[in-house]
Amino acid sequence: MARAEHVDSAALARLLGGWRADDMPLPHALADALDELVAGNVLVEGAALPPQRALAAALGVSRGTVAEAYAELAARGRLTSRQGSGSRVRRDRSAGGGDHVVDGRLASFGSTRRLAELDLSSGALPALSLVREAVSAVDLCELDVYLAGDGYYAAGLPRLRAVVAEQYRAQGLPTEADQILVTSGSQQAVWLCASSLVTPGDEVLVEEPGYRGAIEAFRTAGARLTAVPVRADGLDLDHLDRVARRAALLYCQPAAHNPTGISLPAAARERLNEIVGRHGLLTIEDRSCADLILDDRGVRPPLPDPPGPGLVIRIGTASKLLWGGLRVGWIRAERPMIKRLTQAKAALDLAAPVLDQMVTAELLTQADRARRERTRRLRAHLADAVAVLAERRPAWRWTPPSGGTALWIDTGTDAVALAERARRRGVLVTAGPAFSPANAQRSRIRLPFWRPVDQFAQAVDLLE
Numbered sequence: 001m002a003r004a005e006h007v008d009s010a011a012l013a014r015l016l017g018g019w020r021a022d023d024m025p026l027p028h029a030l031a032d033a034l035d036e037l038v039a040g041n042v043l044v045e046g047a048a049l050p051p052q053r054a055l056a057a058a059l060g061v062s063r064g065t066v067a068e069a070y071a072e073l074a075a076r077g078r079l080t081s082r083q084g085s086g087s088r089v090r091r092d093r094s095a096g097g098g099d100h101v102v103d104g105r106l107a108s109f110g111s112t113r114r115l116a117e118l119d120l121s122s123g124a125l126p127a128l129s130l131v132r133e134a135v136s137a138v139d140l141c142e143l144d145v146y147l148a149g150d151g152y153y154a155a156g157l158p159r160l161r162a163v164v165a166e167q168y169r170a171q172g173l174p175t176e177a178d179q180i181l182v183t184s185g186s187q188q189a190v191w192l193c194a195s196s197l198v199t200p201g202d203e204v205l206v207e208e209p210g211y212r213g214a215i216e217a218f219r220t221a222g223a224r225l226t227a228v229p230v231r232a233d234g235l236d237l238d239h240l241d242r243v244a245r246r247a248a249l250l251y252c253q254p255a256a257h258n259p260t261g262i263s264l265p266a267a268a269r270e271r272l273n274e275i276v277g278r279h280g281l282l283t284i285e286d287r288s289c290a291d292l293i294l295d296d297r298g299v300r301p302p303l304p305d306p307p308g309p310g311l312v313i314r315i316g317t318a319s320k321l322l323w324g325g326l327r328v329g330w331i332r333a334e335r336p337m338i339k340r341l342t343q344a345k346a347a348l349d350l351a352a353p354v355l356d357q358m359v360t361a362e363l364l365t366q367a368d369r370a371r372r373e374r375t376r377r378l379r380a381h382l383a384d385a386v387a388v389l390a391e392r393r394p395a396w397r398w399t400p401p402s403g404g405t406a407l408w409i410d411t412g413t414d415a416v417a418l419a420e421r422a423r424r425r426g427v428l429v430t431a432g433p434a435f436s437p438a439n440a441q442r443s444r445i446r447l448p449f450w451r452p453v454d455q456f457a458q459a460v461d462l463l464e
Contacts, residue, residue, distance in 0.1 A: 006027050007043065009050035009058040010416045010433035010442065015042060016059070018423060025222070026061055027068030031076075034069065036202070038078050038089055049079070049090045050099050053189050060420040117426035118459040123258070123405035123448040125428035127323035128373055134362045142358065152351045155342045156182025156330070160361040164316070164330050167364060171301045173314075173332075181338050183345065186288040186317035187213050190251075193284055193313060194221040197343045200309045202248040207235060209408070209435035209444070211258045211286065223248075225437040230257060232399045234264040237271050241376035244279040256289035259446040260408040260436050261401020277306030287315045290369070291321040293375050294382060294401045301333075310334040321370055328352060328360040378405065378450060385449035388457045406448040415445045418463060425462045 006252045019033035020026065036291040049055070059066070070087050071078040081087045146157075153163065161177040168175035183189040190213055198204060200222030206215055209229035219225060226243055228250075229236040244250070247292060254264040254272060264272065275282045285303050293299060303312050310333065317329035331341055363370065385407065389396055397410045411418060419431040432441030445463075449456060 004405050005044075005046075006048045007050060008021050008433065008439040009054040010049055010431060012055060013058040013416060013420060014434060015446055019312050020424070026065045027072065028067060030069035031072040032058075034073055035076065035078055038073075038409045043089045046087055049087045049089065051086060056416065058416045058420065060417055060424070089316060090137060098422050118451075118455060118462070120429045120459055121428040121430050122448070122452070123446070124324035125320070125374070125450055127325065128321075128370055130366060130370055130373070131326070131359070134359045136357070137362070138358055143355075146354050146358075151356075153182075153354070154346050154351055155338065156180065156352060157357040157361065159353065160328075160331075160357045160364075163361045163364045164332070167367065168302065168314075168332060169317075171299065173302050173304065175332060178335055179332055179338060181341050181345065181463055182253075182357060183329045183332040184349060184352050185319055185327040186286065186315050187217075188345075188348070189315045189317075189331050190284075190286065190331045191217045192341050192344055192348075193315070194218045194223070196341055197249060197282065198223045203246060205240065205243060205247045205250040205252075205259070205281075206437050207252055208437060209432065209441050210251075210437070211253060211288075212430075212434045214286065215435075215437050216320055218251065219437075220231050227437050228252075230260055230262065232262070234262050234268055235272065237268060237275060240272070240462060241275050243277055244281050247281060249282045250276070250281050252283065252285065253286045253289065254303065255287055256292055256401075256403025257270045258289055259406060260399060261294070261404035261406065262399060263295075263402040269300070269303060273303050274304050276303075276311055280308050280311065283312045287314060288317045288320050289404050289423075290316075291374065292378060292405060293371065294378055294404070297402070299371065310337055312353055313337065318364065321367070321374060322360070322363050326356055326360055326363075328356050368390050381450045381453075381456075384453040385447075385456055388460055392457070392460050393463075405450050406446045408445050409458070410443050411445060412443060415441075416442050419445065422459075422463050427459050427462045429459075429463065459461065 015037055016033050019029055021029040042374065052063050052070065056063045056066045070079060074081060078090055079087045080090045158177065160182055161180040162179045165177045166173040183192065194217040198218060198221040202223050203226055204218045204223040205226050205228050206218065207230050211228060215225065226247065228240050228243065234257070235254065254269055256263055256436060287302060288298055302314055303314060314332040316332070317328065319325050319329065331338070395412055398407045415431040419429050421430055429445050429447065432444030433439040435441060435446065
């Protein structure tokens with residue numbers, strides 16, 4: 001039997017996505033959408049749905065609409081209601097599936113985003129011109145070598161692993177090719193670490209706010225998530241020091257943090273490294289956005305290896321710097337860990353695509369050029385976005401980012417309801433709770449600024 005969990009109103013709003021139907025009354029459309037989530041085991045047996053008033057506020061509808069939808073679901077045998085315990089999911093127990101309520105933090109990557117006129121739900125960037133050049137210049141002689149075999153390189157193409165290792169060495173971290181595992185994007189790398197290194201009930205420290213894909217991955221692995229606040233200057237290291245002794249693992253983004261864009265200063269990185277070493281805390285340093293630099297301080301170096309062997313696992317990707325369509329990421333770790341994670345990855349997809357790896361290996365030899373081009377473009381877009389917001393949303397507040405592709409904005413209002421209103425107007429944005437392990441950050445939105453200024457201004461006009 002599925003374990004009973006409370007479904008937060010913001011999480012359910014994310015899962016429902018574009019649930020309205022032009023040819024159907026709102027209560028029936030909402031009931032049908034909820035029914036699909038139950039039938040698909042997204043909402044599991046015994047899960048407690050949000051109170052009617054809370055879900056109504058999140059969806060921007062009347063409480064009566066939610067009440068009618070809940071009543072219809074109860075009539076279909078999908079809900080049970082008891083005084084004092086609210087409405088809980090009831091489903092066919094013969095159906096398969098797991099027992100965990102999915103939070104829908106990555107729901108904005110689903111099919112509904114294609115229906116929006118203005119999609120600001122993701123900070124992923126279009127390709128640099130370098131990508132097309134590299135695709136056009138694929139070395140066919142090298143490709144012939146790979147075509148003669150089965151194409152399964154479990155840990156990645158040797159050339160790509162060597163290039164990635166060289167990138168780490170250039171940033172001051174001694175690394176050999178056999179310390180690299182190539183993955184199908186950094187999200188797969190996070191999921192591999194979560195599923196391989198966490199057992200149900202383990203306490204995992206994550207940032208508040210933090211990367212939504214990691215929150216989803218560790219929660220799905222059964223971890224108990226403990227939030228470590230991210231302040232205006234980065235991770236709260238005093239808080240981390242207090243909670244580190246009882247945790248199994250720390251996941252963090254010290255450089256160009258997602259969603260805030262904050263980077264830890266050098267002295268803070270040194271202290272973070274000291275805390276990790278002193279507590280013997282297994283740490284995943286996700287550097288997925290580290291190449292996207294907005295200030296004049298350049299790419300922040302990776303955390304150095306603390307005294308304890310193998311304590312820091314590093315995740316990187318080509319998708320942020322070069323193009324999201326290049327699904328190539330990697331894990332840098334000690335050799336025994338790489339072997340362990342390679343075996344786990346083989347159960348998922350055997351190997352990453354050869355052509356993607358060939359293109360990425362060539363592009364990473366031009367990483368400095370790519371970073372300069374990204375920085376130039378992002379700075380220009382950021383300046384345009386700040387000017388638009390100063391004129392049209394002067395009450396909104398944010399900490400200037402040192403990297404990344406978005407602003408982490410405090411709207412001063414209910415951002416979940418704001419995002420739902422925007423959806424109805426053809427604009428997709430992601431509200432703060434998606435980036436919070438506790439579904440907090442309810443006045444925040446992450447607002448990507450990389451789109452042309454006219455599109456950005458149009459979207460901001462509709463965010464009210």
